[in-house]
Amino acid sequence: MSIKKTYVTTVKPFELSQKEKLGEKWLLLESDSDCSVFLSWHWIGNWLDLVTDKLFLVEAYRDDQVVGLGFFVEKTRKIFGCFTVKQWWLHRTGDQQQDQIWVEYNDFLLDESCSVVVREEMVKAVADFDPSVKEVIIGLSASEKLDFFTESFAKLNFLATTAVETNGYLASLSCINGDYLNKTLSKNTRLQISRSKKILQSQGQLSFEVFSSPQKLVELYPKIASIHIDKWQATNEGSGFSNPLFEDFHQSMALNNTNNMVQIAVLTLNEAELGYLVNFVYNNKVYFYLSALQKSSDNKIKIGLTLHSEAMKHYAELGIESYDFLGGEARYKKSLSNEKSRLEMKCFYRNEFILRFESQLKKFKMRTIQIFTKYLK
Structure with missing residues (x-):
């Protein structure tokens, strides 16, 4: 009964x-x-x-x-x-x-x-x-x-x-046995990433790091804000970093970074930081929240694609289940994902x-x- x-x-x-x-x-x-x-x-x-x-x-x-x-x-x-x-x-x-x-x-x-x-x-x-x-x-x-x-x-x-x-666009990392980039991405996308990385490496020491300590996050946010505001200030939405409430919220998230949830990935060339990704890592999933990328005069250099590909490789090697680009249309999301949702x-x-x-x-x-x-x- x-x-x-x-x-x-x-x-x-x-x-x-x-x-x-x-x-x-x-x-x-x-x-x-x-x-x-x-x-x-x-x-x-x-x-x-x-x-x-x-x-x-x-x-x-x-x-x-x-x-x-x-x-x-x-x-x-x-x-x-x-x-x-x-x-x-x-x-x-x-x-x-x-x-x-x-x-x-x-x-x-x-x-x-x-x-x-x-x-x-x-x-x-x-x-x-x-x-x-x-x-x-x-x-x-x-x-x-x-x-x-x-x-x-x-x-x-x-x-x-x-x-x-x-x-919404998502890359399922768990089903590819750690080789997401080669087994899932199109030949054209792989070519763009490979070419971009080779050009950057020819110019010096290219490095990728992920940070999660509160002190480092707080140090990086002003740099991210400067690039983000420059890109988005003329749009209807504007940059969140021009909004004190947005800034206070993310400062608080960073200072009380429970279980290293907030993580910032940084791509560096010869100690010059080229780009940043702000990600949230939770329940074995990565949520890509925002990016701040330096401009390049060479259209063959794809800082965003290069940085995302390094981040996805990093998280796949850690056994992360998925890399979620969240909502919104963008070519790079379509190129790097293998699942689409409404x-x-x-x-x-x-x-x-x-x-x-x-x-x-x-x-x-x-x-x-x-x-x-x-x-x-």
Whole structure:
């Protein structure tokens, strides 16, 4: 005779004074979870310190054992400049400055043995907690995980719209027996890497190192910031290093570098540093977060490809399972990866007239733009 498990889910306001106690609970559940680095306490604990709006904690228990945790930040927006809509953001804030640290593989932290059931219980608790919350935004998440949210919210008469969608790229290192570059990459990519490396080596001593000590990370970040700002300052997004919240977050991650999670790979030629990769290493997986590369006047020198190939070789030799380039389109990601996935951010909203009307207007606007764009071509 099987014994039915009892699940209890609560939603309540959260104060930072509760952080230390909650951290112990989070770490305990993290050990039973198959989560990404973005749901580790090292990431979440530092993220909580930059949140300025109302926080709500969702907790799920099975027979008095915690099996689900998640944080929502409350935000409001205006529809048509006059109707106020209350939103809840999962592990994000809805504020561009605060969200520039950028979370991916977003989800609740869940006990892997009962993740599907618990996720649905937590969604129901969120929907029932405050009917004045009209929108729940979740992402960037793997599409297959977001499908579970879509099904759960649909049962509660919520509708959904996609806010962001992109591709993610990953190199599976474990299935290649340590010879990833030769067995997986195209002939053209291998040629570019080999040629670039030979040219650099002909100019002197080329070296590759990975650093994880807090002191060294803090020393390297200003150098990375300078290159990164120079490249991205003129773009719409700008460089995160121009954002004090972004800088403070990563300084804190570096200074409290639990289990050497933050690692910076450096490519050096004759003691001159050519490029940097900021990676997160967690649960035997590498997450490539950002790069800062010096410019080269020789278009045959591919500093980024060379640096990534050295990093992938390094981590493959350590027995690392995968090297994740995360979301976003870029030629080098396609060239260096052997797996592709879909990442999305969705807004789940209550089935109410004003929200449906706004959604239809947005769709009409997008279709009109597409028609005119096609016509003008």
